[in-house]
Amino acid sequence: MPGSASVTTGGDSASPIVFIREIIKRYGANTVLDRCSLAAHEGEILTLLGPSGCGKTTLLRCIAGFIQPDGGAISIDGADMAQMPVNRRPVGVVFQSYALFPHLTVAGNVGYGLRMRGVAKSDIAQRVKAALASVSLSGLDDRYPAQLSGGQQQRVAIARVVVLQPRVLLLDEPFNALDAKLRGSMQVELRHLIKQLGLTALFVTHDQEEAMTLSDRIAVMRAGRIEQLDRPDAIYDRPTTAYVADFIGASNTWYSRVDGGLVRLPDGQTVSTTHSGDVKVMVRPHNLVLHRASSERAGSWSGKLVFRRHVGAMMEYEVQLPDGQAIRAVGLHGDQPVEPSPSESVTLAVRNPAACMVFPAA
Amino acid sequence: MTTQWRYREFLDRLGIGVIIAIAVFSLALLVLPSVVVVMISFDTRAFISFPPQGFTLRWYQEVFNHPVLVGAMWTSFKVGVVVTLACIAFGVPTALACARGELRGRTALSIYVIAPHMVPGIVLGVAVLFTGALVGIGPSIWLQAVTLSVFVLAVMVRTVTSRLQRLDPALEQAAANLGATPFQAFRTITLPLLMPAILAGSVFTFVEGFDNLSVTIFTHGFRDRPLPIELLAIVQQTSSPMVAALSGVQILLAILAMITLSLSVGLDGVND
Amino acid sequence: MTPTALHGPFIDRLLSGRGIWPAVPAIIVLAIVAVIPFMVLLSLGFSDVVSSRGVIISQEFSLRHLKAALSDSLYWTTFRRSIGLAVTTTLLCMLLGFPVAYLYLIGGKWTRRIILVLTIAPILTSGIVRTYAWIVILGGRGVINTTLMQLGLIDQPVRIINTHWAVLIGMVQIHLPIMILPLIAVMTRHDTRLDEASANLGATRLGTLRHVILPLATPGLGTGAALVFTLSYTTFVVPQLLGGGNYLNAATMVFEQVVYALEWNKGAVTAVILMATCLIGLIGIAALTNLATRWTRAGRS
Numbered sequence: 001m002p003g004s005a006s007v008t009t010g011g012d013s014a015s016p017i018v019f020i021r022e023i024i025k026r027y028g029a030n031t032v033l034d035r036c037s038l039a040a041h042e043g044e045i046l047t048l049l050g051p052s053g054c055g056k057t058t059l060l061r062c063i064a065g066f067i068q069p070d071g072g073a074i075s076i077d078g079a080d081m082a083q084m085p086v087n088r089r090p091v092g093v094v095f096q097s098y099a100l101f102p103h104l105t106v107a108g109n110v111g112y113g114l115r116m117r118g119v120a121k122s123d124i125a126q127r128v129k130a131a132l133a134s135v136s137l138s139g140l141d142d143r144y145p146a147q148l149s150g151g152q153q154q155r156v157a158i159a160r161v162v163v164l165q166p167r168v169l170l171l172d173e174p175f176n177a178l179d180a181k182l183r184g185s186m187q188v189e190l191r192h193l194i195k196q197l198g199l200t201a202l203f204v205t206h207d208q209e210e211a212m213t214l215s216d217r218i219a220v221m222r223a224g225r226i227e228q229l230d231r232p233d234a235i236y237d238r239p240t241t242a243y244v245a246d247f248i249g250a251s252n253t254w255y256s257r258v259d260g261g262l263v264r265l266p267d268g269q270t271v272s273t274t275h276s277g278d279v280k281v282m283v284r285p286h287n288l289v290l291h292r293a294s295s296e297r298a299g300s301w302s303g304k305l306v307f308r309r310h311v312g313a314m315m316e317y318e319v320q321l322p323d324g325q326a327i328r329a330v331g332l333h334g335d336q337p338v339e340p341s342p343s344e345s346v347t348l349a350v351r352n353p354a355a356c357m358v359f360p361a362a
Numbered sequence: 363m364t365t366q367w368r369y370r371e372f373l374d375r376l377g378i379g380v381i382i383a384i385a386v387f388s389l390a391l392l393v394l395p396s397v398v399v400v401m402i403s404f405d406t407r408a409f410i411s412f413p414p415q416g417f418t419l420r421w422y423q424e425v426f427n428h429p430v431l432v433g434a435m436w437t438s439f440k441v442g443v444v445v446t447l448a449c450i451a452f453g454v455p456t457a458l459a460c461a462r463g464e465l466r467g468r469t470a471l472s473i474y475v476i477a478p479h480m481v482p483g484i485v486l487g488v489a490v491l492f493t494g495a496l497v498g499i500g501p502s503i504w505l506q507a508v509t510l511s512v513f514v515l516a517v518m519v520r521t522v523t524s525r526l527q528r529l530d531p532a533l534e535q536a537a538a539n540l541g542a543t544p545f546q547a548f549r550t551i552t553l554p555l556l557m558p559a560i561l562a563g564s565v566f567t568f569v570e571g572f573d574n575l576s577v578t579i580f581t582h583g584f585r586d587r588p589l590p591i592e593l594l595a596i597v598q599q600t601s602s603p604m605v606a607a608l609s610g611v612q613i614l615l616a617i618l619a620m621i622t623l624s625l626s627v628g629l630d631g632v633n634d
Numbered sequence: 635m636t637p638t639a640l641h642g643p644f645i646d647r648l649l650s651g652r653g654i655w656p657a658v659p660a661i662i663v664l665a666i667v668a669v670i671p672f673m674v675l676l677s678l679g680f681s682d683v684v685s686s687r688g689v690i691i692s693q694e695f696s697l698r699h700l701k702a703a704l705s706d707s708l709y710w711t712t713f714r715r716s717i718g719l720a721v722t723t724t725l726l727c728m729l730l731g732f733p734v735a736y737l738y739l740i741g742g743k744w745t746r747r748i749i750l751v752l753t754i755a756p757i758l759t760s761g762i763v764r765t766y767a768w769i770v771i772l773g774g775r776g777v778i779n780t781t782l783m784q785l786g787l788i789d790q791p792v793r794i795i796n797t798h799w800a801v802l803i804g805m806v807q808i809h810l811p812i813m814i815l816p817l818i819a820v821m822t823r824h825d826t827r828l829d830e831a832s833a834n835l836g837a838t839r840l841g842t843l844r845h846v847i848l849p850l851a852t853p854g855l856g857t858g859a860a861l862v863f864t865l866s867y868t869t870f871v872v873p874q875l876l877g878g879g880n881y882l883n884a885a886t887m888v889f890e891q892v893v894y895a896l897e898w899n900k901g902a903v904t905a906v907i908l909m910a911t912c913l914i915g916l917i918g919i920a921a922l923t924n925l926a927t928r929w930t931r932a933g934r935s
Contacts, residue, residue, distance in 0.1 A: 064535075064539060066535050066538075086535070086539060087539070087540075087541045087542055088541070091539070092540075093535070095532045095535070095536060097530055099530055099532035099533050099536040101536075101537075101551055102555070103555060112540050112542075112550070113540035113541045116540060116542045116550075117541050160536075160540065161540070164541070371838075374838040374839050374840050374841075377843075378839050378840065378843075381733045381736055381737075382733065382736075382737055384729070385733035385734045385737035386737075387730070388731065388733065388734045388810060388814075389734060389749065391730070391807055392752045392753065392807070393755075395768060396755075396756075396759070396764070398767060398771060398777055399763070399766065399767045399770055402770060409775065410770055410773065410776065411775060411780055412770075412776070412777040412780050451659075452659055452660040452663060453660070455656035455657060455659065455660070456656065456657040456660040458656045458657075459653070459654040459655065459656045459657035460654075460657070462652055463653060463654035463657075464652050464653070467653070468654060471661075474664065475657075475660065475664065478664060478668040481668075481672075481909065482864060482867070482868035482885075482908060482909060482912060483868065484868055484870070484885050484888055484889070484905065484908075485672075485675070485888075485905045485906075485908060485909045486668065486671070488675065488888060488892055488901060488905045489668075489671035489672050489674060489675040489905070490671045491892070492671065492674050492675060492898060508667055509667060511663075512663065512664055512668050515660065519660075544646040544647075544649040544650040545645045545646050545649055548649050565758070566758075569758050573760040573762075575761065575762065575871055576868070576869070576870070576885075579889065580889075580892065580893070589760075590762055593760065593762045594762055594871070594874070594875075597762060597766050597875060598874075598875065601769065601775075605766060606766075606770065608763075609763040609767070612759060612760050612763045613755075613763065615758075616755055616756075616758040616759040619758045620751065620755055620758055623754065629747070629750040629751065630746070630750060630818075630822060632750075632754055633815060633816075633819040633822065
């Protein structure tokens with residue numbers, strides 16, 4: 001996972017460069033941001049991740065100043081943004097549509113902010129050149145946006161804000177306009193670019209893979225609040241709420257009762273927990289192992305295989321339990337001495353009970 | 363079964379054939395009268411007859427040597443320019459309000475702006491004539507230009523509004539984010555992107571200023587009589603091929619207007 | 635490029651707000667040149683004014699002019715004629731215009747371009763010029779008469795111009811583009827995959843036309859009809875030039891009362907009646923369009 005490689009930046013000791021305190025935004029009776037707080041540190045890539053309508057884009061637009069929040073405070077680099085007009089905020093926005101000016105050339109687009117700041121013409125030319133070089137677009141100065149590929153447009157959009165040396169880069173779903181094939185490579189490239197330029201970036205997406213690839217930390221949002229803010233691997237392995245566990249990655253869910261600090265799993269193993277009463281147990285598909293009912297390793301938790309498929313080097317299984325619940329399990333291709341075939345009886349077991357996630361029910 | 367299908371097929375072809383025949387007839391009906399007029403404008407004989415004989419530019423020379431006609435064309439040209447400039451000056455800001463104002467305000471506003479264009483031209487013309495008389499403003503080139511501007515303002519507002527509504531709002535936000543003040547963003551981003559729509563709107567407002575009769579007939583000045591008024595008088599008095607030549611000139615202007623349109627928003631963009 | 639005093643914070647606030655006040659200048663001008671004149675028109679038509687040397691001495695509400703107009707048989711014949719002419723023109727324009735829109739829909743790039751040119755060019759040409767063309771064609775020594783005489787079909791020129799028929803022909807031809815343009819707008823947005831789906835489901839081209847294209851084009855027909863009705867009801871170029879001197883429609887009547895007879899109260903009443911009837915016509919067209927939309931959509935063959 002590329003995202004986990006360099007998470008050392010943005011440790012808790014550094015002072016936050018973007019500090020958001022209890023932001024509120026309402027539209028009529030609808031509360032889009034509900035006392036949402038967040039701190040982003042110098043040099044980190046922080047992702048706001050959540051389904052549509054969770055308020056992530058609204059939060060980004062509040063930081064950029066396109067929307068006035070109804071309450072709370074935003075400060076960047078220690079300066080309060082409340083009275084700061086949009087055109088003087090030290091943030092650079094990369095729009096979902098890129099919003100490149102169609103009537104200006106690439107050089108015209110990249111130089112636009114410098115012209116608005118009254119920078120001398122000769123300086124502009126020089127800085128535009130440098131900015132285009134930094135995103136490897138040298139030589140395309142005189143093209144118009146319509147003559148560029150999606151990936152090139154994205155880089156112009158980045159160069160256009162980077163040339164102004166903003167304190168923070170705000171990216172609003174910058175991969176939406178690209179086709180699926182390009183996205184993967186562009187994500188890695190964008191992360192390298194941002195790191196290379198030493199920028200702090202806030203990045204909005206609804207795509208968890210994108211978030212995993214790009215981020216140093218991920219803020220999972222739900223209904224106008226941040227549900228969990230942590231490193232990508234921690235978000236995946238140690239979600240603090242059932243919502244996050246459900247939203248990030250696939251999981252199997254069932255309900256159980258805590259008995260003496262232990263939860264009994266369907267295969268007979270137990271997990272210890274601090275919760276009590278009714279709980280929701282969630283298990284990742286790769287934490288389940290599957291055996292043919294006829295093999296000697298067969299356990300007691302059984303069901304019927306209804307579907308299996310190759311996903312690259314992995315095998316994905318869907319097992320139907322006697323009560324009708326469908327369980328998903330994932331294993332390495334070739335793990336099974338004999339692959340079970342559909343409609344065959346199989347048994348399931350949890351590989352590592354400690355990696356099961358237990359949350360209070362309801 | 364097969365014969366039934368064949369019969370259906372036959373009926374279908376017949377029906378579609380009739381429809382296409384009507385379409386071709388309609389298109390011919392639109393263009394042929396103008397073609398006839400242009401042909402006659404080159405006729406060497408001094409009376410209207412068909413088919414025309416010979417070829418001469420004499421009638422065109424006569425048009426441009428006719429002091430009254432040239433004066434009327436100049437007057438109408440001035441009116442067209444004033445109407446267009448007024449519609450740009452008042453219409454573009456109004457379009458901004460129509461496209462971006464709060465919902466209730468902008469709905470009421472667009473109805474208010476469109477209404478004078480929906481009222482029959484002669485009603486507006488008569489009303490302005492009466493009102494002017496009450497306050498001591500008689501018909502003049504200015505009264506004509508002002509009334510026509512009010513009459514066609516809707517065209518400019520509608521054209522520019524629909525362009526504005528299709529502009530990505532992120533463009534102005536991007537400009538602001540890059541440091542532009544709202545005025546700078548408008549001047550460097552929005553206005554250039556609106557130019558095709560403003561140009562297309564200008565073609566229509568100019569043509570209305572140049573050609574309109576219904577409003578003009580009640581509001582024009584008696585000393586500088588505009589082209590449509592002179593033209594109406596001339597057409598009623600004489601059928602000399604000079605009138606055909608005058609028509610030829612106007613048709614040429616219409617073609618120029620159309621080329622401007624197709625270069626600005628494209629002919630299929632005219633409808634927006 | 636720092637903002638100068640001229641376009642400083644004031645214009646910036648103006649441009650960034652969501653208020654309607656960039657429109658204020660236009661609102662004021664429209665109030666002075668459209669709203670007030672319209673009220674003056676109403677007051678002239680519905681009041682008795684005693685004035686001396688242009689100074690109004692007394693003015694009170696009165697239906698005298700309206701009553702006089704309604705008891706005058708000339709009003710009735712003129713308005714009946716105008717409405718009849720406008721309705722006929724509208725129907726004929728629909729009949730001739732819809733096929734052009736259909737041809738536009740099924741046509742290729744060049745067909746479409748030609749239709750656009752032939753539709754937009756007349757709109758940009760003076761109505762007088764286009765009516766004059768019909769004098770040339772329909773006149774006593776016009777194209778039709780000379781051709782017929784040369785062919786030996788007639789000895790004497792036939793009188794076509796200065797008849798009701800000449801007016802109708804001119805009316806239809808002049809207003810046809812106004813009908814076609816909104817229909818083309820509908821056709822441009824029409825999703826041709828619907829037609830393919832319809833054909834794939836077994837419909838003939840006529841069936842697709844009737845059950846897919848026509849229902850979706852009905853609002854466009856309504857818009858076109860409204861425009862053609864308003865314009866043909868209130869025009870006076872065509873009746874004046876092709877109907878002869880004594881062909882009176884509502885618009886020519888207003889003109890004669892105001893400009894020749896200088897009977898302003900009378901003219902004001904006529905103008906108000908013209909506008910009121912026009913409005914009623916438009917409401918009728920809107921209702922019919924609604925009905926037709928429902929009928930064409932619900933209908934089975």
